[in-house]
Amino acid sequence: MASTASPSREELHIPTALDNQPLFRGMKAEFRDTFAQSSQIQILSKGTILFLQDDPAEWFYLILSGWVKLFTETMDGDEAVIDMVSNGHMIGDSAILEDGVHSFGAAAVEPVTVIRLPSNLLKQAISEDHQTALAMLGSLSRHRKRQSREIESLTLQNASQRIGCFLLRLCHPEQSMPIELTLPYDKSLIAARLGMKSETFSRALNKLRKETSLAIKGSMVTVSDLEELSGYVCSACSNEFPCKDLHG
Amino acid sequence: MASTASPSREELHIPTALDNQPLFRGMKAEFRDTFAQSSQIQILSKGTILFLQDDPAEWFYLILSGWVKLFTETMDGDEAVIDMVSNGHMIGDSAILEDGVHSFGAAAVEPVTVIRLPSNLLKQAISEDHQTALAMLGSLSRHRKRQSREIESLTLQNASQRIGCFLLRLCHPEQSMPIELTLPYDKSLIAARLGMKSETFSRALNKLRKETSLAIKGSMVTVSDLEELSGYVCSACSNEFPCKDLHG
Numbered sequence: 233m234a235s236t237a238s239p240s241r242e243e244l245h246i247p248t249a250l251d252n253q254p255l256f257r258g259m260k261a262e263f264r265d266t267f268a269q270s271s272q273i274q275i276l277s278k279g280t281i282l283f284l285q286d287d288p289a290e291w292f293y294l295i296l297s298g299w300v301k302l303f304t305e306t307m308d309g310d311e312a313v314i315d316m317v318s319n320g321h322m323i324g325d326s327a328i329l330e331d332g333v334h335s336f337g338a339a340a341v342e343p344v345t346v347i348r349l350p351s352n353l354l355k356q357a358i359s360e361d362h363q364t365a366l367a368m369l370g371s372l373s374r375h376r377k378r379q380s381r382e383i384e385s386l387t388l389q390n391a392s393q394r395i396g397c398f399l400l401r402l403c404h405p406e407q408s409m410p411i412e413l414t415l416p417y418d419k420s421l422i423a424a425r426l427g428m429k430s431e432t433f434s435r436a437l438n439k440l441r442k443e444t445s446l447a448i449k450g451s452m453v454t455v456s457d458l459e460e461l462s463g464y465v466c467s468a469c470s471n472e473f474p475c476k477d478l479h480g
Numbered sequence: 481m482a483s484t485a486s487p488s489r490e491e492l493h494i495p496t497a498l499d500n501q502p503l504f505r506g507m508k509a510e511f512r513d514t515f516a517q518s519s520q521i522q523i524l525s526k527g528t529i530l531f532l533q534d535d536p537a538e539w540f541y542l543i544l545s546g547w548v549k550l551f552t553e554t555m556d557g558d559e560a561v562i563d564m565v566s567n568g569h570m571i572g573d574s575a576i577l578e579d580g581v582h583s584f585g586a587a588a589v590e591p592v593t594v595i596r597l598p599s600n601l602l603k604q605a606i607s608e609d610h611q612t613a614l615a616m617l618g619s620l621s622r623h624r625k626r627q628s629r630e631i632e633s634l635t636l637q638n639a640s641q642r643i644g645c646f647l648l649r650l651c652h653p654e655q656s657m658p659i660e661l662t663l664p665y666d667k668s669l670i671a672a673r674l675g676m677k678s679e680t681f682s683r684a685l686n687k688l689r690k691e692t693s694l695a696i697k698g699s700m701v702t703v704s705d706l707e708e709l710s711g712y713v714c715s716a717c718s719n720e721f722p723c724k725d726l727h728g
Binding site: 285304305306307308310312313314326329330335336358359362365366368369370372373374375376377379380382383384386387388427466467468469470472 | 533552553554555556558560561562574577578583584606607610613614616617618620621622623624625627628630631632634635636675714715716717718720
């Protein structure tokens with residue numbers, strides 16, 4: 233599986249990594265400095281739980297590399313994968329707006345590097361620094377849009393179209409054909425991320441292969457006709473390829 | 481069908497209606513006064529489009545009574561009902577954070593009374609008034625939590641459990657048995673809101689009746705064993721009845 237690139241030396245410098253984030257960029261220097269001093273780089277092994285649903289929000293995290301699964305768990309022990317996020321994403325930051333507890337859990341699905349930051353400082357920065365509140369608004373708003381698309385997709389796209397949409401989001405329209413892709417993480421995780429059981433995923437993937445000129449071998453995917461794939465996928469969506477929220 | 485109660489005389493007084501909303505309550509008086517002066521009460525007939533997806537965000541709305549459908553539409557002409565909202569809800573407010581265009585459409589599904597408010601004034605209030613930005617953050621955060629639950633439900637609950645969950649949210653735990661409910665809007669809209677085709681909805685409703693002591697006649701629902709219903713529904717959810725986000 234293709235892992236996200238390991239963080240460069242520069243990215244492991246906390247102040248530099250924070251400066252790359254809209255949340256910290258416009259923040260008052262006093263808060264940004266305190267964040268840099270009270271933060272810590274952590275290298276987490278596969279399977280590490282960052283926090284669980286209903287845990288009090290003590291820390292939030294900026295991912296520098298690796299994939300993190302956001303999930304909830306039912307009484308019956310089933311797991312819903314709410315999202316999969318990677319470098320540049322922050323997780324657990326909005327818990328301070330939700331009674332101070334995490335509304336989902338987060339776990340590393342491969343070796344992951346994060347910066348761990350204190351939640352109470354974020355709460356203080358938002359309440360005292362207008363620019364931080366505005367940056368947080370922008371972040372929540374992008375997230376809201378991403379979730380609305382997800383609800384639309386779960387409602388209207390069939391399983392094959394959902395897999396096609398997932399692959400399409402890995403393609404860039406200006407790439408020359410054929411496009412060679414590597415799946416970002418394990419197929420069983422892709423199935424879970426798309427809300428499908430493994431059997432449904434396999435059947436739907438076979439159907440997608442038949443309907444479009446798509447080849448998959450292990451974790452390698454070859455898209456030889458992008459227009460055909462986007463035609464098949466986007467007919468059941470209110471967006472056209474390339475999505476406006478492609479990398480949102 | 482049970483319509484939401486018509487607005488009282490007091491609610492039709494714009495400043496009073498605005499004061500009932502967290503967004504306006506802590507707002508600087510100069511902004512709140514300008515809002516009250518530049519707002520307008522509108523009585524919309526069934527089917528009225530408030531705005532369409534990709535429309536520039538000129539206005540946002542506070543619903544005083546009646547149900548409004550939030551939706552997107554695919555290239556194929558299929559419609560996804562993203563949400564159904566009613567009195568006390570604001571719609572279209574977050575578009576100012578999303579490139580100034582609406583990311584979904586909104587339509588009255590019955591006679592609806594709204595207050596129409598100017599989007600550019602909200603943009604200005606958020607950028608200049610810290611309390612308004614914080615109130616908006618609270619609102620987006622509640623919305624995010626609501627959407628996360630929706631994604632979890634679409635992923636883990638079967639169709640019967642989704643219908644049961646919808647009904648459960650109309651029940652209060654302290655009500656005495658049997659609980660008599662009136663469906664808030666048309667069954668076909670409930671099906672669309674839950675992301676189901678009509679046939680799936682009918683089959684799933686029949687299954688729900690068999691699995692729990694539930695009776696439905698027209699738009700009247702009788703729940704004679706709340707524990708049985710919540711047991712059936714909430715086993716496939718990470719929340720227990722009564723939901724923490726019950727009226728979120």
